Amino acid sequence: MQRRVYAQKEKDKVKKLLLEKKSYAEITKLLGIPKSTICTWYGKSLNRPWQKCTQLEHLKNIRKLAVVAVKRKWDKKRAEDLQEINNNLEKELPTYPFQNQGFYKSLLAMLYWAEGDKGNAGTRFANTDPNLARLYISLLRRCYNIDESKLRVRLHLHYYHSVKKMKKIWSKELNIPLNQFTKTSIKKRSKTKKFRKNFAGICFIYYGNSKIRKELLELGLKLEKTIANEIPNIPLRAINNNAPVAQRIE
Secondary structure, rough: OOOOOOOOOHHHHHHHHHHOOHHHHHHHHHHHHOHHHHHHHOOOOOOOOOHHHHHHHHHHHHHHHHHHHHHHHHHHHHHHHHHHHHHHHHHHHHHHOOOOHHHHHHHHHHHHHHOOOOOOOOEEEEEHHHHHHHHHHHHHHHHOOOOOHEEEEEEOOOOOOHHHHHHHHHHHHHHHOHHHOOOOOOOOOOOOOOOOOOOOEEEEEEEEOOHHHHHHEEEEEEHHHHHHHHHOOOOHHHHHHOOHHOOOOO
């Protein structure tokens, strides 16, 4: 349906009728012009808002306020949950066996099992999170008497990264000299196509020792068998029946 175009004469006539205190309904009946159109033309300038137009504007403002209120509510809830978690962890962490070397080695094995390379060339770990990479290299240094000079780092970056800046960041995080960084790989991405960006690229930490990789993977498997065997073998149907309705597996 073609949209109707109104002449200035029609707009002037509407304005005159509004100044004569005619109602929206009366003007619409006389001229056949929708109330919403009249409101758009002169609702604000003549301070003659149409009731529905006013309601829509009010609803628009209310929605904005509601979004802010809901966000504030959830921000408060998240902060309270985080505070509760931190309070519980402060009590729990002292009970962990931080003096036990096996504790650290089991953490390293699980971390490598999840994020490490399972191939046949040395020991290689990759991640985008500097915190996780720092944890890995710290555990590796603690659990094994490694030769620091044999550590190598390779970065995979995007076009928007500064290679020099990223190398400095990762070198500081991992405490590995820049001269042990190999050639940086720049991933080809379109500058116009949208994709999820990461702030520091992907970091690959390589250590030329296959024995460590084999030991960590084997330890991970043994830990899985030991821990999994200690958990009661409850049938899936029984688990489903005891779970909340929304969480049951059909």
